[in-house]
Amino acid sequence: MKKNKPETSAWKKRAGLFLFSQNISLFGSSVVGFSIIWHITLTTSSGTWLMLSTICSVLPQVLVSLFGGVWADRYSRKHLILLSDSFIALATLALAIAFLLGFDSLELLLMISAVRSIGAGVQTPAVGAIYPQLVPQEHLTKVQGINQTLNSTLMLLAPAAGGLILGWVGIVGAFFVDVITAALAVCVMSRIEVEKIEPQSESHSIWMDLRSGVEYAFGHPMLRRILICYLFSFFLITPAAVLSPLMVERTFGSEIWRLTANEMIWTLGALFGGVFVSVKGQFQNKVKTVSLCLMAFGVLFGLLGLSWNFISFLAFMGIAGFFLPPMSTAQTVHIQEITRPEMLGRVFSMVQIITASAMPAAILLFGPLADVVSVESILLVSGFFLALVGFLYGRGSQTQIDMKIPPSESF
Secondary structure (H helix, E strand, C coil): CHHHHHHHHHHHHHHHHHHHHHHHHHHHHHHHHHHHHHHHHHHHCCHHHHHHHHHHHHHHHHHHHHHHHHHHHHCCHHHHHHHHHHHHHHHHHHHHHHHHCCCCCHHHHHHHHHHHHHHHHHHHHHHHHHHHHHCCHHHHHHHHHHHHHHHHHHHHHHHHHHHHHHHHCCHHHHHHHHHHHHHHHHHHHCCCCCCCCCCCCCCCCHHHHHHHHHHHHHHCHHHHHHHHHHHHHHHHHHHHHHCHHHHHHHHHCCCHHHHHHHHHHHHHHHHHHHHHHHHHCCCCCHHHHHHHHHHHHHHHHHHHHCCCCHHHHHHHHHHHHHCHHHHHHHHHHHHHHHCCHHHHHHHHHHHHHHHHHHHHHHHHHHHHHCCCCCHHHHHHHHHHHHHHHHHHHHHHHHHHHHCCCCCCCCC
C-alpha cells in the first residue's frame, strides 16, 4: 500500500493543478463575457447588437471545434491548451490596449469576441480529452464532480465580479482580469506532466482524420446514441434556459431582483449537485443516471409551467439545477470510458458542436413561438418530450448493454 502512495499523490497533484488552471481561466473568460454583453447592452440597447455578439461568440467555436478535435488527437493536448489560452489572452490584451488608446468601437469588440471563440474551439475538445491522461479511470467521476462544483461556484461569482469591475474601472478592467487569469492558468498548466497519446494508425491528412473521427463516433452504437441524446436534450432544455426570464417578467413581475433570483437559483442548485457528485464519487450505471436526470429535468420543467407563485417557480428551478452536474458528469465519464484514447478529441469536438448548435437552433423556433403562445405552455410540452427522450435513451442504451456490445466497438 505504501508503494502506491507516491503514485496516488502524483495524479492528485496533477488533477488539482489542472482543475485550478482551467477554472481560473474560466472565471476570467466569464467575467469578460458578462462585461461585453452588459457593455453592448448599455451602449446600444439593441437586440441586433446582442444577437451579433452571440453569433461572434458561438459560431467560430462551432466551426473550429471539429478541427480542434483532430488536433487534440494528433498533437499534445497540453500544448494545445497552453497555446489556446495564450492566444485568447493575447487577443484580449490587444483589445484592452486598443480601448486604452481610444479605439473602442463595437465592431472591434465583435472581432475580438470571434477570435476568442476560435481559441475556445481549439481548447474545449483538448480539455475534455485530457482527463483520462491525468486521472485514473476509477476516479474520473469524483474529479468531474469537483470540477462541476468549482464551475458552479465561479458562475455564481463571475456576474457579480463582472458588474463590480465594469462599474468601478470600466470594461478595460475586465479585459485585464482575463489576461491575468489566463497568464496564471498558463503558468500552472505548464507545470503539469502529461503523457502523450500516440495514434494507432498513421495520419495522412486532417480531412481523413476528421472523416475517421465522424465515422468512428456514429459507427459506435453507444456513442451514436449519446450524440443523438445530446442533440434532442439540449434542444428541449432551451425553453427553460432561455425563456424563463420572459416567464418571470410576464407572470411574476419585472423587478430586477426577480430576474437575478431566477439566474442564481439554477446555479445554486447546480452547486449542490456538484457537491453531491464529488461526495458520491462514482455512478455504477451511468446510462441510468443520465436517463433519470433527463426525466427529472422534463418533469421539473413541466412543473415550472404550472408554478402557482414565484416561490414555487424558484423551488422547481433550483431542484432542476441540482440534476445538471450528475447528468453532465455521468455522460462525460461514460464517453471517456467507452472511447478509444486516440479518438477522444474528435468525439468531444462533436459533442461541443451539437451542444453549441442545438440551443441557438432551438431559440429560432421557441423565441418567436413565445410571442404567440404562453411560455408556460412551451415549458409543459418541451418538458414532456424531454422526459420522453430520457426514458428512450435509458431503455435503448440498456438494450445495447444487455446485448453485450463491446465498449470499444468501432463500426
